[in-house]
Amino acid sequence: MGANEGDTVDDLVDAVAAALALPIEPEWKPGIRSNLQITLRLAAMVAELELPDEAEPASVFEA
Amino acid sequence: MDARASADRIASAVAAGRTTATAVVEAALERIAERDKVLNAFTAVTRERARAKACAIDKARAEGKPAGPLAGVPFAVKNLFDVAGLPTLAGSKINRDRLPAAADSPLTARLEAAGAVLIGALNMGEYAYDFTGENVHYGPSRNPHDTARMTGGSSGGSGAAVAGGLVPIALGSDTNGSIRVPASFCGIFGLKPTYGRLSRARTFPFVASLDHVGPLARNTLDLALAYDAMQGHDPDDPVCSRRPPDPVLPLLGSGIGGLRIAIAGGYFKRGASPEALAAVARVAEALGASREIEVPEAARARAAAFVITTSEGAALHLERLRSRAGEFEPAIRDRLISGAMVPAPLVVKAQKFRRWYREQALRLFETIDAILAPATPFPAPRIGQQTMQLEGAEVPLRPNIGIFTQPISFIGLPVVAVPVPLEPLPIGVQIIAAPWREDIALRLAHALDQARVAAAPRPAE
Numbered sequence: 001m002g003a004n005e006g007d008t009v010d011d012l013v014d015a016v017a018a019a020l021a022l023p024i025e026p027e028w029k030p031g032i033r034s035n036l037q038i039t040l041r042l043a044a045m046v047a048e049l050e051l052p053d054e055a056e057p058a059s060v061f062e063a
Numbered sequence: 064m065d066a067r068a069s070a071d072r073i074a075s076a077v078a079a080g081r082t083t084a085t086a087v088v089e090a091a092l093e094r095i096a097e098r099d100k101v102l103n104a105f106t107a108v109t110r111e112r113a114r115a116k117a118c119a120i121d122k123a124r125a126e127g128k129p130a131g132p133l134a135g136v137p138f139a140v141k142n143l144f145d146v147a148g149l150p151t152l153a154g155s156k157i158n159r160d161r162l163p164a165a166a167d168s169p170l171t172a173r174l175e176a177a178g179a180v181l182i183g184a185l186n187m188g189e190y191a192y193d194f195t196g197e198n199v200h201y202g203p204s205r206n207p208h209d210t211a212r213m214t215g216g217s218s219g220g221s222g223a224a225v226a227g228g229l230v231p232i233a234l235g236s237d238t239n240g241s242i243r244v245p246a247s248f249c250g251i252f253g254l255k256p257t258y259g260r261l262s263r264a265r266t267f268p269f270v271a272s273l274d275h276v277g278p279l280a281r282n283t284l285d286l287a288l289a290y291d292a293m294q295g296h297d298p299d300d301p302v303c304s305r306r307p308p309d310p311v312l313p314l315l316g317s318g319i320g321g322l323r324i325a326i327a328g329g330y331f332k333r334g335a336s337p338e339a340l341a342a343v344a345r346v347a348e349a350l351g352a353s354r355e356i357e358v359p360e361a362a363r364a365r366a367a368a369f370v371i372t373t374s375e376g377a378a379l380h381l382e383r384l385r386s387r388a389g390e391f392e393p394a395i396r397d398r399l400i401s402g403a404m405v406p407a408p409l410v411v412k413a414q415k416f417r418r419w420y421r422e423q424a425l426r427l428f429e430t431i432d433a434i435l436a437p438a439t440p441f442p443a444p445r446i447g448q449q450t451m452q453l454e455g456a457e458v459p460l461r462p463n464i465g466i467f468t469q470p471i472s473f474i475g476l477p478v479v480a481v482p483v484p485l486e487p488l489p490i491g492v493q494i495i496a497a498p499w500r501e502d503i504a505l506r507l508a509h510a511l512d513q514a515r516v517a518a519a520p521r522p523a524e
């Protein structure tokens with residue numbers, strides 16, 4: 001993410017909070033933002049690894 | 064009999080009539096009343112129930128009925144296991160409003176069927192989203208080796224109760240390291256079995272994809288006794304394996320000859336303190352292991368476990384976050400709310416990566432039987448500590464506690480965390496085996512236990 005990473009993450013938090021009807025107090029935002037930034041950084045690291053379209057997720061349901 | 068006796072010694076003495084279950088339980092209750100004022104391991108002590116169970120065991124013995132393999136052995140469970148008559152707290156304030164559990168968890172029932180006596184429920188990090196053993200609602204569980212230090216979490220009360228000699232056996236849960244971390248910080252043995260091996264029915268969940276349950280004890284014989292008593296399919300846990308039980312007790316003393324053991328290098332050495340590296344070296348030397356291997360993509364595995372944990376955890380708690388967010392521990396609330404914000408494709412990718420990584424990791428077991436790695440990067444930090452020195456830099460403490468446990472539980476491999484009694488604080492080493500080969504990890508742990516290379520040091524009181 002670039003220079004506006006903080007703003008982007010804040011926008012994401014606000015949008016999802018509205019979509020999921022999650023009430024968030026203003027003083028919780030810095031903690032939520034810093035956790036989400038860490039998660040997005042780690043998720044990007046996972047997403048970087050190319051896997052074939054056929055790769056099966058590990059979450060399996062047995063009918 | 065010393066209230067700190069092992070489960071094996073207690074059961075033998077009760078079976079032989081040298082003591083009674085009642086005497087054992089009274090001694091344990093007395094010890095808990097005295098020591099738990101400091102350790103804060105218990106959130107409930109089930110006195111009357113324990114006394115009634117002990118009385119029933121003594122009566123059965125007097126009638127000549129056979130004593131179970133855990134006859135009269137007191138044990139306690141992390142408070143996310145259902146205990147009939149108690150609300151299942153899972154370390155939270157919110158869950159105090161739950162109805163009391165109608166029945167015990169099946170693992171409690173199986174231990175009691177073997178003669179063990181449930182004596183209480185144990186403190187834990189809120190909703191298991193924790194590596195410290197701290198808890199704002201119930202206070203921190205305290206490390207028996209230095210009560211100013213963390214037990215590790217989230218099974219912090221389990222670590223404190225066993226290391227402090229309040230019970231010989233406790234049950235914990237491990238999603239990302241919550242059995243192995245307290246075992247390491249408190250200097251005891253912990254078994255995180257293969258994903259799906261032990262039933263999680265009637266336990267409060269955290270991350271269904273990654274949740275495991277297992278025992279903690281002060282020696283490998285007690286660990287194996289508890290584990291064998293709990294094995295077996297349970298239709299009430301949808302991921303519990305249909306495999307028949309594989310009892311490990313008969314194999315425990317069969318030696319380690321022929322087992323091929325490697326040391327995890329790369330990722331598992333970077334970020335490890337000198338103590339963690341010294342503990343692995345000591346175990347490796349005792350087992351004659353010198354080969355070093357690289358667990359491929361371990362850093363990414365830890366990252367993927369982190370992503371799945373936060374998003375599944377958020378999904379579990381979403382309604383509570385909507386209606387009662389102010390009643391969560393603030394740091395855990397922030398982590399859970401942030402988990403609800405993770406875009407779905409990133410979570411699916413993490414689950415795809417999980418299967419790919421499993422295939423890579425399983426290849427390692429074509430040429431080796433067990434892998435050694437540190438359980439934690441460092442020994443127990445101080446309660447409240449926020450940062451630590453790692454490779455010359457100051458980094459946040461909490462997210463780093465689980466860096467060596469997460470890539471392993473991510474693919475459900477069985478692990479025994481063994482305590483290496485370094486001074487002044489012990490630290491754990493993971494013995495990691497292929498899926499369903501708990502027997503190998505326990506045989507190696509037992510050999511180390513017999514040689515006193517791994518041992519649960521008795522804390523000064």
